[in-house]
Amino acid sequence: xxxxxxxxxxxxxxxxxxxxxxxxxxxxxxxxxxxxxxxxxxxxxxxxxxxxxxxxxxxxxxxxxxxxxxxxxxxxxxxxxxxxxxxxxxxxxxxxxxxxxxxxxxxxxxxxxxxxxxxxxxxxxxxxxxxxxxxxxxxxxxxxxxxxxxxxxxxxxxxxxxxxxxxxxxxxxxxxxxxxxxxxxxxxxxxxxxxxxxxxxxxxxxxxxxxxxxxxxxxxxxxxxxxxxxxxxxxxxxxxxxxxxxxxxxxxxxxxxxxxxxxxxxxxxxxxxxxxxxxxxxxxxxxxxxxxxxxxxxxxxxxxxxxxxxxxxxxxxxxxxxx
Ligand SMILES: Cc1ncc(C[n+]2csc(CCOP(=O)(O)OP(=O)(O)O)c2C)c(N)n1
Ligand SMILES: [Mg+2]
Numbered sequence: 001x002x003x004x005x006x007x008x009x010x011x012x013x014x015x016x017x018x019x020x021x022x023x024x025x026x027x028x029x030x031x032x033x034x035x036x037x038x039x040x041x042x043x044x045x046x047x048x049x050x051x052x053x054x055x056x057x058x059x060x061x062x063x064x065x066x067x068x069x070x071x072x073x074x075x076x077x078x079x080x081x082x083x084x085x086x087x088x089x090x091x092x093x094x095x096x097x098x099x100x101x102x103x104x105x106x107x108x109x110x111x112x113x114x115x116x117x118x119x120x121x122x123x124x125x126x127x128x129x130x131x132x133x134x135x136x137x138x139x140x141x142x143x144x145x146x147x148x149x150x151x152x153x154x155x156x157x158x159x160x161x162x163x164x165x166x167x168x169x170x171x172x173x174x175x176x177x178x179x180x181x182x183x184x185x186x187x188x189x190x191x192x193x194x195x196x197x198x199x200x201x202x203x204x205x206x207x208x209x210x211x212x213x214x215x216x217x218x219x220x221x222x223x224x225x226x227x228x229x230x231x232x233x234x235x236x237x238x239x240x241x242x243x244x245x246x247x248x249x250x251x252x253x254x255x256x257x258x259x260x261x262x263x264x265x266x267x268x269x270x271x272x273x274x275x276x277x278x279x280x281x282x283x284x285x286x287x288x289x290x291x292x293x294x295x296x297x298x299x300x301x302x303x304x305x306x307x308x309x310x311x312x313x314x315x316x317x318x319x320x321x322x323x
Contacts, residue, residue: 001209001212003271003274005051005212006209006267006270006271006274007271007274007277007278007281008051009047009048009051009208009209009212009267010208010264010267010268010271010278010281011281011284011285012043012046012047012050012051012070012071013043013044013047013208013263013264013267014264014281014282014284014285015070015076015285015288015289016039016043016046016047016066016067016070016071017040017043017264017285018285018286018288018289019066019067019070019076019079019080019289019292020038020039020040020066020067021040021289022080022289022290022292022293023036023038023066023080023083023097024036024038024040024239024243026080026083026084026293027243027244028243031084031297032083032084032096032097033085033096034096034097034098035096035097035098035242035243036083036096036097036242036243037063037064037097037098037241037242037243038064038066038237038239038243039064039065039066039067039170039237040237040238040239041172041206041235041236041237041238041239041258041259041262041263042064042067042170042172042205042235042236042237042263043067043208043263043264044205044206044207044208044211044233044235044263044266044267045067045140045168045170045205045211045233045235046067046068046070046071046140047067047071047208047211047212048208048209048210048211048212048214048215049068049071049138049140049166049168049211049212049215049231050068050071050072050138051071051212051215052212052215052216052219052220053072053106053136053138053219054135054136055073055105055106056106056133056135057106057128057135057136057137057138057219058106058107058108058121058124058125058128058135058136058137058138059072059106059107059108059121059137059138059139059140060108060109060110060111060117060118060120060121060124060137060138060139060140061107061109061110061111061117061140061141062110062111062114062117062140062141062142062145063097063098063110063111063112063114064142064170064237065097065098065100065110065111065140066079066097066100068107068110068140069100069102069105069107069110072102072105072106072107073102073105073106073107074090074100074102074105074107075102075105076288076289076292077292077295077296078090078102079097079100080292080293080295080296081093081295081296081299082095082096082097082100083096083097083296084296084297084299085301085302086296086299086300086301086302087299087300087301087302087303087306088299088300089296089299089302090102092302092306092309092310093301093302094302094310097110098110098111098112099111099112108120108121108124108137114141114142114144114145114148114175115141115145115148115150115151116150117139117140117141118139118141118145118150118151118154118167119150119153119154120139121137121138121139121154121165121167122137122139122154122157122158122163122165123137124137124165125137125158125163125164125165125222125228126161126163128163128164129161129162129163129164134164134223134224135164135223136164136165136166136219136222136223137163137164137165137166138165138166138167138168138219139154139165139166139167139168140168140170141167141168141169141170142169142170142171142172142175143169143170143171143172143173143175143180143184143189143232144175144176144178144183145169146169146184146186146189146192147183147184151167151192152192154167155167155192155193155196155198155228155230156196158198158227158228159196159197159198159227159228162225162226162227162228163222163227163228164222164223164225164227164228165222165228166215166218166219166222166228166229166231167228167229167230167231168215168231168233169189169190169230169231169232169233170205170233170235171189171205171232171233171234171235172235172236172237173236174237174241174249174250176241177241177245177248177249178249179249179250188200188202188232189202189230189232190202190230190231190232192230193229193230198227198228198229198230199218199221199229199230200229200230200232201214201217201218201229201230201231201232202232202233202234203231203232203233203234204233204234205233205234205235206234206235206236206258206261206262206263206266207263207266208263208266208267209267209270211233214231215231217229218231235263236255236258236261238255238258238259
């Protein structure tokens with residue numbers, strides 16, 4: 001691991017952290033329509049995995065996907081404009097935080113439906129295999145998606161066809177308000193890989209160097225035709241399931257314990273000689289996101305008159321009576 005790589009990983013995590021602090025503040029100020037799910041505390045997974053991806057690789061993500069989008073090359077002002085309902089946002093201001101997509105950056109979409117991004121990434125992996133240029137697709141999902149049929153269907157097909165798919169489970173111990181022990185029979189998500197003949201690896205998801213190293217191996221294997229890997233990253237969200245969640249389902253002591261395992265602080269502790277570089281990166285990330293908030297807020301709101309644009313069913317039924 002070179003110093004340059006370590007600083008790049010820190011920068012990615014710092015940008016994600018600042019983005020989500022900014023989004024959380026906008027929500028608290030009543031400026032964001034809809035719901036907001038932030039991944040503060042989980043930044044090492046997005047940063048470590050996306051660091052080993054190429055620009056032409058693809059990802060899909062979830063309702064908690066800002067970090068993955070930023071780490072894959074998503075543009076913060078366009079993301080914030082989307083969150084703020086602005087016409088210049090990634091989806092024209094129509095979707096908010098849960099459907100951000102940027103095909104040019106290889107982001108096939110966040111997704112509000114639990115598990116729904118996994119088969120889309122499977123399609124990305126299938127396309128990459130057909131193109132034969134060593135492309136890889138990564139599906140990010142929470143442990144809440146693992147009991148969904150589509151997780152198993154996708155893992156089965158990826159294994160059968162040795163597709164270049166990396167399934168990255170962010171196990172943050174809760175699905176909405178439900179602890180993992182109550183909704184998953186298996187003790188370890190990674191153990192679901194073995195019946196499909198696929199490597200299953202569990203890593204400390206707050207250790208960005210460990211995540212990067214496991215992702216490097218999985219992505220390398222996928223690129224070389226070795227098929228899929230299931231990577232389980234153990235992590236924790238500092239905020240509630242959504243902004244405003246009263247969080248009566250967990251103890252303050254548990255949150256405090258995980259805050260002490262802050263992925264940014266852990267990397268900083270591993271780089272004692274880089275304190276001034278890291279401080280400069282923090283300051284730069286703060287400035288970048290503050291500027292992006294100002295720029296996004298200055299953009300025009302999506303025009304109410306455009307509300308039926310991009311609504312496919314309106315065209316399907318346009319010849320007949322509305323139903
Ligand atoms: C198919 C489906 N069922 C239920 C929901 C409601 N829902 C939204 S988020 C969520 C929990 C997701 O937990 P997890 O996958 O662990 O992701 P996390 O929120 O922890 O990042 C649920 C049940 C949904 N969006 N989609
Ligand atoms: Mg979860």
